[in-house]
Amino acid sequence: MKNTTKEITNKIKENKWFIFTILLSAVFGMILGGVTLPYFFYSNIESNEVANWSSVLAAVGTLGTLIFLIRESFRTKKEQKQIREEQRVYQEKQDKLWDEQNKLIAFQRYTGHRESFEKLLSKIEKAHELSFYDSEKLYRNLFPKNGFSQCDFEIETTNPKNIVKPKDLNDILQTLNYIEEKLSIMSRINKYERQNEICNIVFDIFRLINMLYFDFEKKEEVGDISLEFEGKHFVLNIFSPSESLNIIRDVISKLLIFSGNGSLPPSLNNINNSWNRSALLSAMIPTSPKRYPLSIESVTSNREISFLCEWFLFMDNHISDYAHTNEKYKYNDVAQLLLSKRDVEKIISESARLKAKVGECLEALGKIENNDKKFEHAKRIKERYSDLI
Known part of the structure; x- marks a missing residue:
């Protein structure tokens, strides 16, 4: 009113x-x-x-x-x-x-999303002895649309390979799947072609690590394979090759969960299969492949372990000739020894046992007669390791 x-x-x-x-x-x-x-x-x-x-x-x-x-x-x-x-x-x-x-x-x-991402990477670094050297690029590749005016928490992982934006999560998953598929069919490949294939896979593993922008930060251990590419980069261990792949899978799995996707399914660890391990040893010992700048100094610098690897490969190539013999049991014993990095480190620390094992293998080579087709191969091995006789 x-x-x-x-x-x-x-x-x-x-x-x-x-x-x-x-x-x-x-x-x-x-x-x-x-x-x-x-x-x-x-x-x-x-x-x-x-x-x-x-x-x-x-x-x-x-x-x-x-x-x-x-x-x-x-x-x-x-x-x-x-x-x-x-x-x-x-x-x-x-x-x-x-x-x-x-x-x-x-x-x-x-x-807030960036801060959570950095915290996740920090936890992964502490858990696996590695270091993300460019978290900015990794974030940009995983979340290309995110910025101060827009922020998506989830990533679609059903898209095809992104040609315009490489190294995104779909590319990472496709590379991992490619590696694991190749490892699963290695037994179908000719034995003498596996060496080249396994070297390609080692390089693909390095490429996958590079896509995730991290390097392993660990002391060099016996069996470590490194790739010389703008520095020395550890890729995997020849005696425990599955460790590197398991770490890579865990990193990818955590990134998938962070981006709103489910974790990776369990791995079959096909790289641990005998044909893959033999191909890996054959490719790296006695000389590393010239196609890729791979080095395995941690093995070749230890004469006894290097010899046991070559002796194992020799027996692996001719195992059909040693059925039901004492040499077959020696072969199984050495094969079991080379299955684990920890077992190799343990026998290195026990010098007397290591010398005895080398002596047994040299003795087996000495039993090969001149008229045997394996003689020349055995002779070359003995000449290379004459200092151990």
């Missing part, structure tokens, strides 16, 4: 001169119509003249009312236009405020 009264008062103030003019016209009309005209009437003025004057005064009143309504209409439109302008300005301010708030929320989501 107070507001209505105030509005009426304001309108009267705004239109006070116009209202005064209307009232003055009305009073003037009343004087003319109520005083002057009767006077003229009684003064024998003709009635038609009185009617004419009445019409003029009525027209003046009507015209004044019409002018008032027109003016009021213009004023109302002006007020409505002003209200619409005020609403537009208010809406623009609100939109700008909402936009700034949305940007702030997106910024907080992005920085």
Whole structure:
């Protein structure tokens, strides 16, 4: 009620001169119509003249009312236009405020996501003795659309290989699947072609590590295979090759979970199969392949272990000739020894046992007669390790 009264008062103030003019016209009309005209009437003025004057005064009143309504209409439109302008300005301010708030929320989501990503990498580093040397590139490859204005927490892993944006999560998964598929069918490949294939796989494992932007940070151990490429990079251990793949799979699995996907299924560890291990030893010993700059100094620098590896490969190539013999049992014993990096490290620490094992294997080579087809191969091995005889 107070507001209505105030509005009426304001309108009267705004239109006070116009209202005064209307009232003055009305009073003037009343004087003319109520005083002057009767006077003229009684003064024998003709009635038609009185009617004419009445019409003029009525027209003046009507015209004044019409002018008032027109003016009021213009004023109302002006007020409505002003209200619409005020609403537009208010809406623009609100939109700008909402936009700034949305940007702030997106910024907080992005920085929080990046912080969580870095914490995840830090946990992986501590768990596996490795170091992510470019977490920025890894994040950009995994989440290419993320930035201060947008942040997605999930990654679609059913997309085909991304040619435009390589090294994304789909490329990483495809490379891992390719490696594991190749390892699973290695038994179907010709024995003498496996060496080249296993070297390709070793390089693919290095490429996968490179796609994940990390390096292993560990002391060199016996059996470590390294690749010389802009520095020396550990790839896998020849005696425990599955360890590297298991670590790589764990890294990928954690990245999948972080990106809203399920973890990887368990691995069959096909790299531990005998044909893959033999191919790996054959490829690296006695000389590493020239196609890739791979080195295995941790083995070749230890003459006894290097000899046992070559003796194992010799027996593996000719095992059909040693069925039901003592040499077959020696072969199985050495094969079991070379199945684990820890077993190899243990026998190295027991020098007497290591020398005895080397002596047994040398003795087996010495029993091969000159007319045997294996003689030349055995002779080359004995010549290479003459210092152990």
